[in-house]
Amino acid sequence: MTLFHLFYSCIAAAALAGAFILIIHMNRRRIRQQPPGGNWTAILKRNLPMFEHLTGEQRTRLYGMMHLFLARKKFEGCGGQEITEEIKVTIAAQACLLLIGHKTKAYPRLKTILVYPHAYQSGQKGLFGGDNGQSARLGESWNSGVVVLAWDSVLGGARNILDGHNVTLHEFAHQLDQEDGAADGAPILAQRTAYVDWARVFRQEYTELVDKTRRGRKSTLDRYGATNPAEFFAVATETFFEKPHQLKSRHPELYAELQDYYRLDPGNWQEP
Numbered sequence: 001m002t003l004f005h006l007f008y009s010c011i012a013a014a015a016l017a018g019a020f021i022l023i024i025h026m027n028r029r030r031i032r033q034q035p036p037g038g039n040w041t042a043i044l045k046r047n048l049p050m051f052e053h054l055t056g057e058q059r060t061r062l063y064g065m066m067h068l069f070l071a072r073k074k075f076e077g078c079g080g081q082e083i084t085e086e087i088k089v090t091i092a093a094q095a096c097l098l099l100i101g102h103k104t105k106a107y108p109r110l111k112t113i114l115v116y117p118h119a120y121q122s123g124q125k126g127l128f129g130g131d132n133g134q135s136a137r138l139g140e141s142w143n144s145g146v147v148v149l150a151w152d153s154v155l156g157g158a159r160n161i162l163d164g165h166n167v168t169l170h171e172f173a174h175q176l177d178q179e180d181g182a183a184d185g186a187p188i189l190a191q192r193t194a195y196v197d198w199a200r201v202f203r204q205e206y207t208e209l210v211d212k213t214r215r216g217r218k219s220t221l222d223r224y225g226a227t228n229p230a231e232f233f234a235v236a237t238e239t240f241f242e243k244p245h246q247l248k249s250r251h252p253e254l255y256a257e258l259q260d261y262y263r264l265d266p267g268n269w270q271e272p
């Protein structure tokens with residue numbers, strides 16, 4: 001092959017790759033621009049009180065991300081659980097709530113959501129320090145592209161937006177953390193320079209929670225966050241969305257980091 005042919009072969013390959021990326025991008029945009037499904041709004045009003053407080057723009061973004069999520073992820077019922085539209089919409093909405101401020105893709109590494117009716121026994125060694133033996137679980141997030149959830153806990157967590165506990169937000173925060181391949185409590189940040197402040201604030205807050213837990217003292221953050229840095233990020237995410245005012249007043253730096261990352265202020269969705 002002459003240099004001339006090599007040059008034009010490279011140009012053609014680059015053009016082909018560019019066209020392919022453009023088609024993927026256009027397809028993603030087409031999916032996101034579809035109107036919400038017929039029953040979505042009724043399901044969300046019934047199961048997700050947070051939905052009522054979103055702005056019109058946030059609702060539009062939520063619907064778009066839900067379309068992407070539902071088009072690409074497979075739901076499987078386990079333990080006799082039937083997969084219904086209500087289950088898919090309630091899980092997709094909470095998963096996508098984490099994305100509406102800052103993401104254009106919906107969990108690219110995630111393939112399957114397994115749904116049990118209730119707490120289930122898991123023999124899998126949890127990625128975040130689970131037991132080797134059988135243990136009861138409400139949810140799990142696997143690095144291999146699987147999220148496991150107990151439906152009654154999903155529903156209970158969605159309907160109570162003030163207790164700081166939400167298994168769906170928790171497990172999908174783990175998915176965000178795992179996007180770079182490491183479950184270490186640091187998701188992919190928009191700018192490299194942001195990791196310095198993130199590491200400083202999260203190390204400080206995690207150490208404080210570990211110390212408080214050891215001494216039996218209470219915190220706005222659930223003590224489960226003291227398990228390891230990955231659990232701390234997942235618990236901090238639950239608290240950020242469900243107890244925004246308490247988190248902001250008692251842990252302002254942590255709140256500011258999460259606000260920057262999610263590009264959302266859940267404090268606007270609740271009375272102080």
Ligand SMILES: [Zn+2]
Nearest residue numbers: 128170231234
């Ligand atoms: Zn966890």
